[in-house]
Amino acid sequence: EIVLTQSPGTLSLSPGERATLSCRASQSVRSDYVAWYQQKPGQSPSLLIYDTSTRAAGIPDRFSGSGSGTDFTLTISRLEPEDFAVYYCQQYGSSPRTFGGGTKVEIK
């Protein structure tokens, strides 16, 4: 099973700042099949990015994903008030599909 480690656990930033979230896999992810989800308090997760860098439908271009192999990054170029949430990475290159522990982006 691939273990995903996200860092930092919490990111304290102000609106307008840049957020950089990391996701490290315990082994190489086949075909860089990594996705990112956003979860706001009291809501279910929603898909942001898949295939490492492809934005899901309707996701603004301030969200971008990058990486390969074992190291992946989600970048939010300029934080909007609605972006403060928890973000999870997920690998779907091998079974079982696994998630990282999450990074909380909070208002500083």
Added chain:
Amino acid sequence: EAQLVESGGGLVQPGGSLRLSCAASEFPGFTFSSHWMSWVRQAPGKGLEWVANIRQDGNEKYFMDSVMGRFTISRDNAKRSVYLQMNSLRVDDTAVYYCARDHKGLFDPWGQGTLVTVSS
């Protein structure tokens, strides 16, 4: 967007059983019978954990190790529904259970979730 609505959660004693349901709304571009479906859970204050999935025709199913032999998954395409039968429940099964369309391992969309609490 397609809508998934879970139901069936509640409070159950350790060793008990519960059956969760997930109903998909009919929506252009989302034909329930054409998609794998998954259950994903989230323990209170914790992260996400894939639980089980089922193929379009119901003839192929997979489970996470810790629920194998205790949980079963099924579907009724005529009712656009997927089910999770949970037996021999343990305290550590306590979580919000979400159903989601499983597209090649991607989960999208998700339902709103149903809370299962296992406690004496």
